[in-house]
């Protein structure tokens with residue numbers, strides 16, 4: 041049976057590092073509060089001139105090079121982002137132009153922090169159905185540009201970055217074993233950006249009211265996230281007759297170390313089997329899982345035949361998981 045398999049990974053992080061100590065000078069916060077409540081010590085910030093497609097381009101180039109492929113080998117580009125270059129056209133189309141991807145089609149996914157896994161889910165279906173042969177999936181975010189740098193409850197959390205993978209068909213006993221995507225729109229207001237769309241178009245008033253920034257009810261999200269992520273992991277493992285102890289690695293969305301630890305604890309997965317990089321990058325939304333996956337693959341933390349589990353939770357609300365035999 042045809043399955044899809046990730047054959048290459050890559051990532052790009054902007055050079056500028058913003059530390060908790062610098063944030064102490066910007067808002068009423070402390071390194072101690074941020075580290076204890078979130079696990080984050082620093083994050084990367086894009087330059088004034090860098091947009092989501094620029095970060096995506098860098099991550100894509102590395103991913104293609106590692107796969108020893110040219111852009112003409114790619115027939116679909118899926119970009120997951122909530123910080124696209126502009127409302128339209130899609131960042132996928134802008135990336136397509138930058139890469140010179142003449143033989144590909146491109147589009148965007150908006151599922152906040154779950155966006156990369158939504159993209160992988162669509163790619164997996166299209167590969168298994170035979171409709172596409174080689175798909176580039178990129179999670180890219182420049183959250184620093186929609187962050188309210190006067191709001192201490194959100195500005196300490198986010199960072200910029202991009203991660204990418206290429207998937208292709210395989211008949212081997214490996215690849216994406218199963219995936220789930222879910223959403224619950226009844227809680228959309230827990231995490232959103234009110235301005236800039238057709239509800240609150242950009243105006244002097246919308247800018248004065250600071251509507252073009254992320255609004256988050258962090259504490260409520262935290263509780264839903266922990267509950268949902270445990271159920272999500274248990275469901276996908278049960279349906280594949282696997283126990284948590286059979287996983288070699290858990291690669292969670294990097295929102296908060298306490299959420300990651302609570303999920304791992306509830307499942308009995310030791311933290312040495314969990315990828316954590318939010319201390320260095322903060323929450324990069326749709327980019328967080330492909331960046332973490334790339335780091336894990338490059339540092340030898342994933343070996344052929346390993347079972348790994350990717351899971352994400354974010355605005356929408358949305359959540360998703362992928363069980364992979366590497």
Ligand code: ACO
Nearest residue numbers: 069073152153192193196258259261262295296325354355
């Ligand atoms: N520095 C100092 N104090 C702060 C800061 C700060 N940066 N931020 C908030 N506080 C204060 C609050 O004002 C509050 O003070 P009070 O008790 O006097 O009212 C106190 O700290 C506690 O605030 P809480 O919001 O209850 O803190 P909590 O422990 O919940 O941590 C956090 C907040 C880190 C945001 C956490 O709730 C969280 O991580 N939530 C989930 C985020 C998430 O998963 N998002 C989804 C994915 S993101 C995406 O989709 C883009």
